[in-house]
Amino acid sequence: MRKLIGTLVIIITLYSACKPNGPATLPILGNRQPVIKTVNGKTVTDTVYSTIPDFKFVNQYADTITGKSLNGKIYVADFFFTTCPSICPVMHRNMLNVYKEFKADDNFRIISHTIDPKYDTVPVLKKYADKMGISGNTWWLLHGTKDETYQIAKNYLVSVQEKNPQGEYIHDGYFILVDKQKRLRGTYDGTDPAEITKLIADIKTLKAEPDEVVAK
């Protein structure tokens, strides 16, 4: 019993120690590299974070979407396909809550890359969007070649694979939060409603970060 109380006290102390002080910020994920630069004759060490490289895809309206289309926007990315029998319906049932929460914010986007571009042509994506009840430009469903899509997935640290023998694609159900500097700021299990609550809270935190408020 005494041991139990002791453990509890330790846990509580640790827990209260990790409460953030001052304005909350999100961690920056992905690889980072120290870069030594000279600024005004002084040598400073700067950290360079990995960012999402430029890309070119087409959305459900057949509009071309590039990295520039997301300049000045915080966004969430995921990978799916419209005929996915397993985790996608759950993911998008959850993503719909993110959509509803932020659809009035023009500095926010959701992008869902199809990993089955052969079946999920632009008209198929448009039909899917209509059936999901999503309109406007908040949520883009993106079509590209398989290579381009699988390549960009690596930058989001998401793994997608070719069809398995049962004809199903293997892919992670992760939602990736990206800031205006195109850095990765969080990954969330898109099949878990509790993680979606956290994602929504994190997007609000991120929007309030000083660097994000000023970024264009």
Added chain:
Amino acid sequence: MRSGFIISIGLLLVALIASCQSDEQVEFNRYYSGGSVLYLAHCQNCHGEKGEGLQALIPPLTDSTYLKKNKASLACYLKNGLKGQITIAGRTFEGEMPVSDLSPLEMAKVLTYVTNSFGNKAGVVNLQQVQVDLQKCR
């Protein structure tokens, strides 16, 4: 006084237990609880925790009238999948439900669960019923 009270409570409990142990109830409970596990594993992704479906993509399982009318076909929908236009709760759907690989007993369990949850109350769908229905699949 006190022991009389305890005895009557005891009798009441015995009566309650005996009454809920009727054969049909036992069968129902067995199918229903097995069905809830199967639902979670095989259907919930698409049809949702509360059978709410997903927007206009996946129909809800809350339309008791539809379920009652098509009761004898439900096992076939699971066995062969379901495709084409249907009207559920006054809304049209045109999706595709993939074939499921459930055994007839599992179908009976999951259909018992579905047709007695989400506001539906159609009683047990047992193995014999499913086997008869499966014979008649188109």
